[in-house]
Amino acid sequence: MISNDVLNHSCEHVLAAAIIKLFPSAKLAMGPQTHANGFYYDIDIEEPITLSDLSNIELEMRNIIAKDIPFEKFNVTKEEACKIFEKLNQDYKKEILDWIPDKNIILYRNDNFIDLCRGPHLPSTGAIRAFKLLNIAGCYWRADKNRKVLQRISGIAFLSEDELNLHLLRIDEIKKRDHRKIGSKLNLFLVSNPLIGPGLITWLPNGSLIRMGIENFLRKEHFENGYDAIISPHIAKLDLWKISGHWEFYCENMFSPMKIDDQEYILKPMNCPFHILAYKSKPRSYRELPIRFCELGTVYRYELTGVLHGLMRARGFTQDDAHIFCTWDQVDQELDNIINFILKVLKKFGFFKFEINLSTMPKKYVGNLEHWKRAEKSLEQAILRHGITYTIDTGGGAFYGPKIDLKLKDSLDRSWQCSTVQLDFNNPERFDLNFMNSTGLSERPVMIHRALLGSLERFIGILLEEYTGALPFWIAPEQIRILTIADRHTEYAKKIEQILIKKNFRTKISKENDKLGAKIRDAQMDKIPLMLVIGDKEIEQENVTIRTRKGENLGLKNEHELLAYCESLM
């Protein structure tokens, strides 16, 4: 059984050999196989490679594969390797040799192409059955922006044409589902208006309905789970961010201060300081704990223009944020509640597969070590109690405490990080938070930051891609469209519309002077979950005919049956 890693790795050597043949002056940098089933090679080459060059390179690669050249492994000393790459004029390889501690170096050879490589490889190039070059990109040597920009050619290899085609279909499917395309087709949001600015989102009526639907759902759930609401401003004095430590540790993600009345203010990158001050607004007793403050808080973070991506990565976004203030004894129970809450909410949106990442103390951190260890342990045990598989990201925590991130898996098997739970014993310290314990002594509470969906914008992006815009009934901006056969049916249609609106369903009457077929087509294109057809027959029997987005005709229903059916979809 040949692993994908070995296959991709070998294909990458074929790519390098092809490039050297076509561009003899090219200097090869590095070319590992990627995590996502593929390979790339970074090369330093004078002339820019364009997409049209890829087919030539592919052609040369096919030649090499057709010749079925064996991969020969051989050992040399570092000095010998250095001489070989000197002769081949491969400076980057010589640099890589410097980082390798071993005295003996493994090289691989195909024909007259030699590369520095640990292997393993396929026996020969002929074993590569299917591959494709996908992309060209620029990137820095060793990801260091002070060093030379190289050209990266990336591609993918498989053991069979079928697998390759499946993969290409998947790439196609991902492109088709791009939330930015769906968003503009369905008039959901503006994200690229040059007068508003990059990474800033304006919700159009239908998009606003989706967002408000989610917000209403979240509010209801939070109140049922013992949270209290906070509403905080979008800017605050720089001093606040100095106390919280953000100005010191997070300033590269914050927008520059603005001057108001000789004081410096900052657009908020987080909601927590406001919730902390809300906690501090009066003396607290142990009887009040845990205190759970929630807010759909819009935050602004500076992101490099190059990393902005529709709703998925924006400069202004709204978090379903909450901060829980509790005693150390209450932490475990609270963590359990939060994980249950997260799973419940994500399942409501149709996500059932998850992964968890536990991120531990980073190099840049505040607080004492003992608290860090205790907090990391609490988080780990909370995960274990829920039996979800998890991985540990050493050093990936926030500067003020460790965290767990929950990723959901979508139907194309992509994972998205949404939920996050962070323990914080630093801010209570910084802001001098207290409560009176049962023995009359002042004690310091622990703080838990958590978000369920993360950013509403991003989550809606994920939903749109998951459902290709055809959102479930309960969250669809327009749930029901009423289609009349002829003008004389409009009056009855309006009556049905009023009945539905009174029950809080979102519905519209199709206004076009079109045939039924055209109205159905429009509704299908607009991804409306339910259509009600009204003609002579329906009016006569005081019924409507229900047609679903999937094309099912559910037949005639009276008012009561219609409402019951709609209710069942909520």
Added chain:
RNA sequence: GCCGGUAUAGCUCAGUUGGAAGAGCAACUGAUUCGUAAUCAGUAGGUCAUCAGUUCAAAUCUGAUUAUCGGCUCCA
């Protein structure tokens, strides 16, 4: 921010060697009153992203700016 693409009507896109700005859909107007994915006809819609430059002549060539897309974590 950096590297490389891209920018033409609301949307999807044509536009040849530099020589009069195009189509389909959407919109609007009129006719049609129709039973489960497109009725017909007509009208209107543009500083070819912006600003400079080359040229007798620029959507087309050059430069800058803006926006946008793909990358910039994986260590032989």
